[in-house]
Amino acid sequence: MPFLSGLIVIASLYVGLIVAMIAADAAYLVTDPTGKGDDGIVAGFGRLVRPLAKPEIRYAVKLSLISCAITAILSVWVAVPLGYLMSRYEFRGKGIVDAVIDVPIVLPPLVVGLSLLILFQTIPGRAIERVFPVTYAIPAVILAQFSVACAFAVRTMRVTFDQISPRREQVARTLGCTRGQAFWRVVLPEARGGMVTAATVAWARAMGEFGPILVFAGATRMRTEVLSTTIFLELSVGNLEAAVAVSLLMVLAAVLVLVVLRWAGGGQARGW
Amino acid sequence: MIVVDGLSVQSGAFKVEGLSFTANTGEYAVLMGRTGCGKTTLLEAVCGLKPVRGGRIRLLGRDVTHLPPADRGVGYVPQDLALFPTMTVREHLGFALDVRRWNPAEAAKRVDELTELLGLGGLLDRRPQGLSGGEAQRVALGRALAFRPGVLLLDEPLSALDEDTRAGMYGLLRSVQRQTGVTTLHVTHSRAEARSLADRLFVFDKGTLRESPPSSLQDELLDARGARTDGSA
Numbered sequence: 001m002p003f004l005s006g007l008i009v010i011a012s013l014y015v016g017l018i019v020a021m022i023a024a025d026a027a028y029l030v031t032d033p034t035g036k037g038d039d040g041i042v043a044g045f046g047r048l049v050r051p052l053a054k055p056e057i058r059y060a061v062k063l064s065l066i067s068c069a070i071t072a073i074l075s076v077w078v079a080v081p082l083g084y085l086m087s088r089y090e091f092r093g094k095g096i097v098d099a100v101i102d103v104p105i106v107l108p109p110l111v112v113g114l115s116l117l118i119l120f121q122t123i124p125g126r127a128i129e130r131v132f133p134v135t136y137a138i139p140a141v142i143l144a145q146f147s148v149a150c151a152f153a154v155r156t157m158r159v160t161f162d163q164i165s166p167r168r169e170q171v172a173r174t175l176g177c178t179r180g181q182a183f184w185r186v187v188l189p190e191a192r193g194g195m196v197t198a199a200t201v202a203w204a205r206a207m208g209e210f211g212p213i214l215v216f217a218g219a220t221r222m223r224t225e226v227l228s229t230t231i232f233l234e235l236s237v238g239n240l241e242a243a244v245a246v247s248l249l250m251v252l253a254a255v256l257v258l259v260v261l262r263w264a265g266g267g268q269a270r271g272w
Numbered sequence: 273m274i275v276v277d278g279l280s281v282q283s284g285a286f287k288v289e290g291l292s293f294t295a296n297t298g299e300y301a302v303l304m305g306r307t308g309c310g311k312t313t314l315l316e317a318v319c320g321l322k323p324v325r326g327g328r329i330r331l332l333g334r335d336v337t338h339l340p341p342a343d344r345g346v347g348y349v350p351q352d353l354a355l356f357p358t359m360t361v362r363e364h365l366g367f368a369l370d371v372r373r374w375n376p377a378e379a380a381k382r383v384d385e386l387t388e389l390l391g392l393g394g395l396l397d398r399r400p401q402g403l404s405g406g407e408a409q410r411v412a413l414g415r416a417l418a419f420r421p422g423v424l425l426l427d428e429p430l431s432a433l434d435e436d437t438r439a440g441m442y443g444l445l446r447s448v449q450r451q452t453g454v455t456t457l458h459v460t461h462s463r464a465e466a467r468s469l470a471d472r473l474f475v476f477d478k479g480t481l482r483e484s485p486p487s488s489l490q491d492e493l494l495d496a497r498g499a500r501t502d503g504s505a
Binding site for chain 2 (some may be wrong): 165167170171172173174175176177178181185186189190192196
């Protein structure tokens with residue numbers, strides 16, 4: 001029994017920490033900042049909503065939703081072929097490709113942002129900038145989100161394809177399918193749950209992205225400000241209330257993500 | 273007719289070399305050998321799923337050695353059946369017809385025929401998850417036979433079934449083969465299966481293939497080594 005109690009103590013410490021963090025955010029809003037004590041849910045709700053009505057923050061909400069959606073779609077679009085390639089084919093240098101895909105996951109976020117910034121200072125980078133401005137503009141927000149989020153999507157899709165027996169594609173090919181037809185007709189329908197998971201994970205990563213966006217896209221209000229930037233900007237001017245309100249909004253988004261993941265089934269089994 | 277002539281196949285570190293055998297049109301050939309002797313590799317080479325390093329494969333008079341699996345006209349039932357979890361039984365039976373762009377009325381007629389032939393009535397709207405072992409087996413067989421292939425390849429098709437179901441499947445395989453006239457190559461490690469089904473028997477042993485009359489199995493059963501391998505069936 002001491003063993004089990006040990007497990008339970010350690011587990012509940014961590015779970016308790018997570019719950020306490022979120023509860024503290026919520027409690028902060030319903031507690032009267034003037035120190036006169038609890039002034040109730042209604043006033044608290046007002047404090048939650050008021051900052052969200054600011055045009056800058058509404059812009060950030062909109063940009064976050066749009067950029068995260070684009071990132072999620074792009075990530076799945078890249079992760080499906082890349083995950084399939086890594087799962088089904090053996091080729092020279094596969095180990096290296098595999099390691100490279102993991103780089104954005106292990107790299108410090110600020111380094112990702114700085115690397116992107118420098119990439120667009122090179123000759124080909126500048127050439128792109130002349131036609132299509134990226135740095136310190138909205139495309140930089142999406143590219144910064146995508147470069148990290150996609151790595152998670154690729155990992156998810158690879159595990160998804162690993163779990164689908166190649167035998168089914170082989171049978172489909174004996175039944176008259178080309179490799180491509182076998183993929184579209186047999187593999188992809190089976191990978192649907194994995195694709196929802198990959199998109200959701202990518203979306204969530206994109207939503208939480210901060211470092212690379214700050215470095216590569218800047219934190220210009222009404223221009224490249226996303227929700228994580230808002231928290232940073234509001235905090236830096238001492239407006240804790242708005243920072244917490246936006247944080248709670250992001251907690252809500254995270255809860256939604258978890259619900260989708262549960263619904264898509266077996267997020268835990270997908271290797272992240 | 274299935275003609276395999278001097279076939280060499282490599283699969284990872286594992287290889288089979290210089291194998292030859294012939295099964296005539298309409299025959300039920302059984303290829304018997306121990307687990308891990310290369311039977312599956314051989315079958316996959318005939319399907320086109322393993323690249324051939326040497327030798328030829330001819331099916332119904334056509335050299336298919338380097339054709340993609342889709343163009344070989346073989347029905348294939350792998351050991352694990354590999355049914356498609358997202359499709360119903362009806363979609364399984366119609367899969368090859370849909371890929372081949374049969375007109376829908378013809379395809380529906382063919383699905384009805386297969387349903388009748390394999391006793392799948394009442395299961396058509398189910399998915400593989402809801403099927404028993406014997407039912408899944410019949411669906412895999414129907415999916416492979418749908419486009420009327422000239423050659424049927426079965427890889428240990430009965431190994432996952434309980435004994436009663438297996439006995440029923442012997443009869444079904446026999447009658448399906450008689451009715452369709454499909455040239456069948458059935459790979460197994462079970463002497464009982466070989467004894468019940470084979471028109472022709474090939475024994476795969478220590479990397480070589482020899483033909484042996486199906487009746488010889490009775491005598492070999494007395495052989496102590498033979499009795500032991502049969503026990504694993």
